Amino acid sequence: MPDPESSYDIAVIVDKPCWKAPASQWETLIQPVVLETLRQSLWKSSAEINILLSDNVAVHELNKKFRGIDKPTNVLSFPSLEADEISSYRKEKTKDTIILGDIVLAFETLQQESLEQNILFEHHVKHLIVHGVLHLLGYDHQKEEDAINMESLEVSILSTLNIPNPYKEHDKYHDHD
Numbered sequence: 001m002p003d004p005e006s007s008y009d010i011a012v013i014v015d016k017p018c019w020k021a022p023a024s025q026w027e028t029l030i031q032p033v034v035l036e037t038l039r040q041s042l043w044k045s046s047a048e049i050n051i052l053l054s055d056n057v058a059v060h061e062l063n064k065k066f067r068g069i070d071k072p073t074n075v076l077s078f079p080s081l082e083a084d085e086i087s088s089y090r091k092e093k094t095k096d097t098i099i100l101g102d103i104v105l106a107f108e109t110l111q112q113e114s115l116e117q118n119i120l121f122e123h124h125v126k127h128l129i130v131h132g133v134l135h136l137l138g139y140d141h142q143k144e145e146d147a148i149n150m151e152s153l154e155v156s157i158l159s160t161l162n163i164p165n166p167y168k169e170h171d172k173y174h175d176h177d
Contacts, residue, residue: 010027010030010035010048011051012031012053013052019107029122029125030051030129033161037134040153041090041139045093050102052105053107054107055108056109059109066078074109074113075132077102077133079100080099080102083138086137086138110125123163124166126161127163134150134153
């Protein structure tokens with residue numbers, strides 16, 4: 001856990017039946033990923049994050065409405081705080097629970113990417129959860145330096161979770177068993 005004295009409310013909501021398994025099974029997969037991401041990003045305060053497991057139709061609508069992009073995508077992050085607010089919370093632990101925001105995943109896009117890249121679906125989900133949480137924590141990849149920093153942290157977190165580097169071209173985290 002990032003901080004033994006902090007509490008973390010990580011809600012996983014299965015919004016669409018395409019996710020098949022119940023929310024409790026996805027929570028078991030996703031919660032350790034969120035906690036490791038918070039730990040490695042040095043988050044100290046209590047936090048709340050909502051993760052919505054949805055489909056391409058819903059994500060397409062959200063992407064169009066909030067980003068002006070008329071197509072589905074694999075993950076969307078909706079931070080509750082501005083980057084400067086996050087930075088001040090990162091420097092000093094607060095007694096309040098900080099609502100970091102929401103993450104939405106699109107099942108069909110994740111499934112298609114997993115098949116195209118020949119990677120395990122669960123590994124891809126974990127990678128995009130890490131990616132989404134980092135966006136909630138103020139990381140971005142708009143500038144090359146920021147992208148390198150964010151990808152490096154993603155690779156470190158995924159390595160701790162026994163998931164190979166998703167950015168390594170010739171070995172896209174295949175199942176080696």
